[in-house]
Amino acid sequence: MAQVSMTVNGMRVSGEVEGRTLLSTFLRDTLELTGTHVGCDTGQCGACTIHVDGVSVKSCNMFALEAEGAEVTTIEGMANADGSLGTIQQAFQDHHGLQCGFCTPGMVMAAAALLKENPKPSEAEIRTYLSGNLCRCTGYHNIVKAILAASGQDVAKEFAA
Amino acid sequence: MPADGGIGAPNKRREDVRFLTGKGRYTDDINMRGQVYAAFLRSNVAHGRITSIDTSAAADMPGVIRVFTGADFEGIGGLPCGWQVTDRFGEVMQEPAHPVLAQGKVRHVGDPIAAVVAATAEQARDAVEAIEVEIEELPAVVDMKAALEEGAPKVHDDLTSNLCYDWGFVEENREAVNKAFEEAAHVTTLELRNQRLVANPMEPRVAIGDYAAHNDESTLYTTSQNPHVIRLLMGAFVLGIPEHKLRVVAPDVGGGFGSKIFHYAEEAFCTFAAKQIKRPVKWTSSRSEAFMTDAHGRDHVTKIELALDGDNNFAALRTETYANMGAYLSTFAPSVPTWLHGTLMAGNYRTPLIYVNVKAVFTNTVPVDAYRGAGRPEATFQLERVIDKAARELGVDPIALRRQNFITEFPYATPVAVEYDTGDYVATMDKLEEIADLAGFEKRLEESKARGKLRGLGVNCYIEACGIAPSHLVGQLGARAGLYESATVRVNATGGLVVMTGSHSHGQGHETAFPQVVAEMIGIDPNMIEIVHGDTANTPMGMGTYGSRSLAVGGSAIVRATEKIINKAKKIAAHLMEASEGDIELKDGQFTVAGTDKSVAWGDVTLAAYVPHNYPLEDIEPGLEETAFYDPNNFTYPAGAYACEVEVDPDTGKVTIERFAAADDFGNIVNPMIVSGQVHGGLGQGIGQALLEQAVYDENGQLLTGSYMDYAMPRADDVPFFAIDHSCATPCTHNPLGVKGCGEAGAIGSPPSVVNAVVDALQRAGKPVTHIDMPLSPARVWEAMNQ
Numbered sequence: 001m002a003q004v005s006m007t008v009n010g011m012r013v014s015g016e017v018e019g020r021t022l023l024s025t026f027l028r029d030t031l032e033l034t035g036t037h038v039g040c041d042t043g044q045c046g047a048c049t050i051h052v053d054g055v056s057v058k059s060c061n062m063f064a065l066e067a068e069g070a071e072v073t074t075i076e077g078m079a080n081a082d083g084s085l086g087t088i089q090q091a092f093q094d095h096h097g098l099q100c101g102f103c104t105p106g107m108v109m110a111a112a113a114l115l116k117e118n119p120k121p122s123e124a125e126i127r128t129y130l131s132g133n134l135c136r137c138t139g140y141h142n143i144v145k146a147i148l149a150a151s152g153q154d155v156a157k158e159f160a161a
Numbered sequence: 162m163p164a165d166g167g168i169g170a171p172n173k174r175r176e177d178v179r180f181l182t183g184k185g186r187y188t189d190d191i192n193m194r195g196q197v198y199a200a201f202l203r204s205n206v207a208h209g210r211i212t213s214i215d216t217s218a219a220a221d222m223p224g225v226i227r228v229f230t231g232a233d234f235e236g237i238g239g240l241p242c243g244w245q246v247t248d249r250f251g252e253v254m255q256e257p258a259h260p261v262l263a264q265g266k267v268r269h270v271g272d273p274i275a276a277v278v279a280a281t282a283e284q285a286r287d288a289v290e291a292i293e294v295e296i297e298e299l300p301a302v303v304d305m306k307a308a309l310e311e312g313a314p315k316v317h318d319d320l321t322s323n324l325c326y327d328w329g330f331v332e333e334n335r336e337a338v339n340k341a342f343e344e345a346a347h348v349t350t351l352e353l354r355n356q357r358l359v360a361n362p363m364e365p366r367v368a369i370g371d372y373a374a375h376n377d378e379s380t381l382y383t384t385s386q387n388p389h390v391i392r393l394l395m396g397a398f399v400l401g402i403p404e405h406k407l408r409v410v411a412p413d414v415g416g417g418f419g420s421k422i423f424h425y426a427e428e429a430f431c432t433f434a435a436k437q438i439k440r441p442v443k444w445t446s447s448r449s450e451a452f453m454t455d456a457h458g459r460d461h462v463t464k465i466e467l468a469l470d471g472d473n474n475f476a477a478l479r480t481e482t483y484a485n486m487g488a489y490l491s492t493f494a495p496s497v498p499t500w501l502h503g504t505l506m507a508g509n510y511r512t513p514l515i516y517v518n519v520k521a522v523f524t525n526t527v528p529v530d531a532y533r534g535a536g537r538p539e540a541t542f543q544l545e546r547v548i549d550k551a552a553r554e555l556g557v558d559p560i561a562l563r564r565q566n567f568i569t570e571f572p573y574a575t576p577v578a579v580e581y582d583t584g585d586y587v588a589t590m591d592k593l594e595e596i597a598d599l600a601g602f603e604k605r606l607e608e609s610k611a612r613g614k615l616r617g618l619g620v621n622c623y624i625e626a627c628g629i630a631p632s633h634l635v636g637q638l639g640a641r642a643g644l645y646e647s648a649t650v651r652v653n654a655t656g657g658l659v660v661m662t663g664s665h666s667h668g669q670g671h672e673t674a675f676p677q678v679v680a681e682m683i684g685i686d687p688n689m690i691e692i693v694h695g696d697t698a699n700t701p702m703g704m705g706t707y708g709s710r711s712l713a714v715g716g717s718a719i720v721r722a723t724e725k726i727i728n729k730a731k732k733i734a735a736h737l738m739e740a741s742e743g744d745i746e747l748k749d750g751q752f753t754v755a756g757t758d759k760s761v762a763w764g765d766v767t768l769a770a771y772v773p774h775n776y777p778l779e780d781i782e783p784g785l786e787e788t789a790f791y792d793p794n795n796f797t798y799p800a801g802a803y804a805c806e807v808e809v810d811p812d813t814g815k816v817t818i819e820r821f822a823a824a825d826d827f828g829n830i831v832n833p834m835i836v837s838g839q840v841h842g843g844l845g846q847g848i849g850q851a852l853l854e855q856a857v858y859d860e861n862g863q864l865l866t867g868s869y870m871d872y873a874m875p876r877a878d879d880v881p882f883f884a885i886d887h888s889c890a891t892p893c894t895h896n897p898l899g900v901k902g903c904g905e906a907g908a909i910g911s912p913p914s915v916v917n918a919v920v921d922a923l924q925r926a927g928k929p930v931t932h933i934d935m936p937l938s939p940a941r942v943w944e945a946m947n948q
Contacts, residue, residue, distance in 0.1 A: 098177055100363070134874050139846075139848075
């Protein structure tokens with residue numbers, strides 16, 4: 001076992017881990033930040049997407065020890081300071097961009113990384129960027145719509161679109 | 162646009178706030194004090210005899226608490242099947258045992274042989290590696306027709322063959338149908354496969370067993386669509402625990418799509434092991450395990466024939482289907498190719514004579530059961546493909562041929578045992594033509610041509626039977642359970658309500674939609690109403706969520722319970738206002754006396770119910786809580802028309818969905834935003850089936866598609882924005898809400914339109930292609946184009 005320390009959502013944290021402990025496991029089991037989900041074991045589904053030092057990563061593809069000293073942001077750190085939903089989170093609710101909610105934390109983290117890189121992405125750019133995040137509920141329709149809206153772009157108001 | 166309104170309002174989902182902030186509570190988020198972990202040794206061969214198991218090395222591994230094998234489950238019940246089909250000769254189906262841990266034989270890759278319980282999940286997995294098992298490998302049967310040949314290896318030694326049942330429907334029509342084919346002016350024949358799929362909810366299955374010695378109560382936390390059904394099946398048939406000593410909790414569940422209806426071995430194992438070792442036992446499926454243990458879907462091989470008269474009227478329909486059951490009968494597996502499939506073969510059309518034959522077959526593969534649509538996508542695909550092929554053979558417009566044969570008068574009794582109550586297939590087709598802009602197709606075709614792409618248009622209709630109940634009917638059809646739904650409405654003294662429902666939400670938004678129904682009836686803010694579900698300790702007996710039944714059956718139970726509440730509240734109001742009960746009216750949360758200005762508020766009445774200082778105690782009890790069980794007298798029949806436009810790259814065979822439109826009739830709608838989302842999701846899955854997904858076994862029964870590296874899930878860049886409409890509503894006539902159900906429509910209706918569109922594109926390019934089996938991968942399309 002080894003000691004690992006990092007900053008998660010602005011809080012200094014540390015814990016004992018094995019060399020093989022995944023960052024996703026450390027977040028979920030040691031820190032009890034269960035908003036980060038694990039949906040596969042091959043790095044394909046993206047439910048475990050978080051930010052490490054400002055970069056979007058799949059936390060199941062990283063050992064906890066590799067995050068020593070890093071600044072980590074998870075879905076639990078995405079709301080506004082007053083606890084209200086952040087812009088992307090609010091857009092997901094407004095446009096029904098989630099159903100079962102399991103892929104949602106990864107989607108929101110991926111969307112945040114996209115909008116940081118590309119503040120006004122096109123529909124095609126959003127779809128391409130999200131190809132590492134699987135959703136089985138929404139057919140992606142309202143996720144893409146939510147991200148367009150979160151980037152301040154016009155989205156048709158009707159529901160049946 | 163009303164905000165937080167009643168029926169018809171697109172209220173934003175209240176559950177979203179917790180999901181968007183990481184506060185959802187899924188089963189794997191639950192950790193119990195003293196919890197230990199289970200891991201399973203699974204068969205790596207498709208068929209074999211276990212000759213020895215040595216667990217001694219595993220038992221000595223660090224952290225290991227106990228190793229379990231099949232021997233620990235001798236004398237304990239197997240996983241039961243909830244549906245018994247009677248074959249065309251009047252015999253009941255062959256029903257093999259389905260042990261929790263293998264008893265002597267393994268029958269598919271992934272079949273559990275042994276399990277380790279250890280202090281950590283890693284230690285449990287490490288110890289599984291140390292179990293020494295010897296398996297004498299036996300020849301496997303994978304192909305269904307080969308499995309039925311004389312001398313084929315038997316999946317179950319104690320059965321007479323690999324045939325589960327040979328079902329004919331309607332058997333009495335067999336000869337009349339054959340005669341109609343002899344007299345037909347034209348017969349179109351199509352052989353096709355509805356490929357094996359894996360449901361793949363994004364949350365893998367999880368089970369936590371817990372045992373409380375102080376009251377001898379077992380609790381199972383599980384990723385289930387129907388916790389009460391699991392309690393009944395596991396308690397009564399597997400572990401012998403009475404229902405009052407067994408609690409099943411299904412908290413937030415990350416999607417199901419059918420695969421979380423069924424009772425699985427891991428649920429029984431964790432509950433059993435927790436009692437044995439007196440510690441909570443947790444198992445979390447990896448995705449690889451999910452691929453080889455979650456029930457798969459579809460896997461039908463069909464020959465369908467359509468007979469037409471000289472005026473292109475449908476005269477008769479005949480099908481022969483082989484349906485894969487896999488190695489064991491999953492909970493509802495026998496019902497899928499029979500009663501959820503044969504009864505829908507009339508589709509939206511007047512076909513006077515229909516005969517459906519289904520041979521259900523055991524193979525050395527993962528069990529197959531209901532997956533979004535369950536039987537209805539298979540029926541729709543065959544029917545809508547054969548109609549398209551017939552139109553092309555006859556040189557008539559595929560839409561015109563459909564319109565000519567539409568059912569136009571309701572109620573309509575089909576020749577396959579069901580009666581459609583309402584529908585307007587002409588109106589939905591008109592609406593489809595409008596929203597899909599079919600008039601603009603020719604122009605888009607030219608644009609595609611200019612880009613060097615082959616464009617095609619595919620259209621189809623669908624019908625489904627939803628709201629699975631009528632218990633009296635499903636009982637005749639072989640169901641071993643009733644299929645009603647229940648609700649308890651508890652009104653608190655201060656006027657807020659808690660609605661406890663047997664329906665289960667795993668993405669469908671019940672916490673938002675159900676309060677809209679109650680709020681509409683009472684005339685209060687939906688935010689005064691809380692939905693409780695997913696815990697057998699808190700909710701009355703329920704049958705759960707599948708088959709697009711939650712609102713039609715569960716919502717109707719809530720209506721019935723709320724009606725009882727209102728009736729009692731009116732009695733209290735009458736007393737408070739010294740008026741006659743018959744004169745009391747309830748509107749906007751105010752009770753009034755007709756023809757007077759007297760009124761009392763909802764909250765005054767609820768308070769009186771619990772603070773009965775001035776109360777008609779001699780006439781009615783204090784308190785305000787009511788339970789209702791609702792069992793409808795028919796299925797509901799959502800229907801629609803879908804259109805897909807594709808572009809095919811002539812150099813690579815790659816298919817791109819350019820446009821997709823869906824016009825659905827779901828009857829009345831409670832929350833249009835949620836309904837649209839359900840359709841989008843179904844379309845995503847249906848397009849996934851049409852273009853990408855397939856579970857593949859090799860001839861030895863090895864699953865070649867065991868992860869997301871090999872099984873192609875639809876991604877954001879595989880689908881377009883969808884144009885959908887559900888304004889052509891003909892309300893259901895036999896439930897109080899007039900709703901029909903919307904959860905499966907997209908997955909049922911979309912595969913044929915995609916395939917029809919690709920065939921159309923290739924035929925327009927002069928290719929003599931009449932059918933390509935799904936998934937329409939670039940390789941398959943290219944091969945079909947270049948035959």
